[in-house]
Amino acid sequence: MPASENEPTELELQDYLFDLNGFFTVQQAISEDQRQAILSWIDAHPASMADAAKFETGEEGQWIGDVEVQSYMNQDGVNYQNIIEGGDVFEQMIDNPRWIDHVRRYLGPGLTGKNISLNECLLNVRASGGYIGLHSGGHLPWFSSVFHHPSGEWGVGQLNVITALEDIGPGDGGTTIVPGSHKSCAPHPHFKRQEHPDQNVVNYSGPAGEAENMVELHLKAGDSLIFTDGVAHGSSARTNPGSRKIMLFRYCSTWIATRWNYLASPELMARLTPARREIVQPVKPRLCPSWRKAMHKTP
Ligand SMILES: O=C(O)CCC(=O)C(=O)O
Ligand SMILES: [Fe+2]
16 A cells, blocks of 8 residues: 555544644635735724723723624723624635634534534734733533534534734734643643632633643734634733734534624625525524514614
8 A cells, every 4th residue: 555545634633633732723714815905904993992892891892883892801902893794804704715614524513414603703903911811721611612522523612713914923922722721621720820719710810821831823924723712722911012913703503602692784694695694693583572563663
């Protein structure tokens, strides 16, 4: 038998490494034209932290059309949430052929074979000094952390696709991951250092890059990092001047609710291809009569 027949296929290798580490990367996941269009969109829509709704308060951020300016926590930058409402280039990302088959494969077929739902989609612009603390890990009993592959069929609760809009290298505040931590039953010891060590769930009090065994992932502009939300992860602090710009699309099983429950605008729904519409709204809203009545009342 020629030696080449014994070589693992690219997919076999990816499956193995994804299972082992909880992440893999896709090179040139967006074209140069797409990347430039996205960067131009950001340039045309500058926003500051003051414009941003805060994650936990429920207040509204500034709206840019149907895109909401938001921020998770104080240091982690401006999010342009619901970015699929921002124009054609973002609609192309819903089922980007460079990643969508991987995402479908690892979410698994679910009950009906249609098991993909866009959970969240945003651009994030993080200034110098910004970071995101350590969070997630296999010890958490959350559906977004689910990571199964019994009998060869995958069943991963949530896949995050982070695309670098510019090169991310040392000092740029790259995403950090503890490889294999999606399988760990123990919380990462770094969680103990937070202000409330009894709450071993999240630690937003220091850059995740400071946690033991973290790997900082450097990406070329246009490359994507795909990972299970179950790995302990976060980002290093950005020490370089300027800002880190990324695009983040999260996909979940259709059994998991979307993160913010933005309802797609009628215009967007009308425009989308059936394949994209199904990812954005896998389950049609089913309004009970009193809702329908309330919606017909003028405010
Ligand atoms: O900002 C980062 O690099 C990490 C973002 C993150 O925590 C996530 O995508 O779930
Ligand atoms: Fe995260």
